[in-house]
Structure formats: C-alpha cells, structure tokens
Amino acid sequence: MEEIRDNLVARIAEAERGGRLGEVEGLKVSLARAEDKLGQIDRQSQKATISLGIPTTRSRDLG
Numbered sequence: 001m002e003e004i005r006d007n008l009v010a011r012i013a014e015a016e017r018g019g020r021l022g023e024v025e026g027l028k029v030s031l032a033r034a035e036d037k038l039g040q041i042d043r044q045s046q047k048a049t050i051s052l053g054i055p056t057t058r059s060r061d062l063g
Contacts (some may be wrong), residue, residue: 001034001037001038001041004039005034005035005038006033008027008030008031008034009031010028011027012024012028012031015027038056
C-alpha cells in the first residue's frame with residue numbers, strides 16, 4: 001500500500017508538470033483513499049497485540 005501511495009504522489013507531480021489538472025484531481029482522490037487505508041492498517045496493527053499471560057510450571061512429577 002505504501003508503494004501505491006508513493007506511486008500516486010509521483011504521478012500527481014508528473015500530471016501537475018504537464019498541466020493535466022483533471023488527472024491531478026482524480027489522482028488526489030486516489031491518494032486520499034490510499035492514505036486512509038494505510039491509517040486503517042496502522043490502527044488495526046496496534047490493536048493486534050495479544051496477551052499470552054505469564055507461564056507457570058507444574059509442581060507434580062510427570063514421570
């Protein structure tokens with residue numbers, strides 16, 4: 001997703017240099033969606049931490 005965002009930024013710069021304003025606007029919409037998706041992914045990864053608890057040992061003989 002980061003590569004897509006970076007590609008969109010480069011395409012926007014190229015379209016601006018070429019004076020293609022309609023294309024710039026469309027690419028900016030796509031860029032906003034990509035950045036939103038990256039934010040969602042980041043928020044989900046922060047919530048993904050799972051507590052496994054503290055390990056305990058058995059006191060009885062298993063043999």
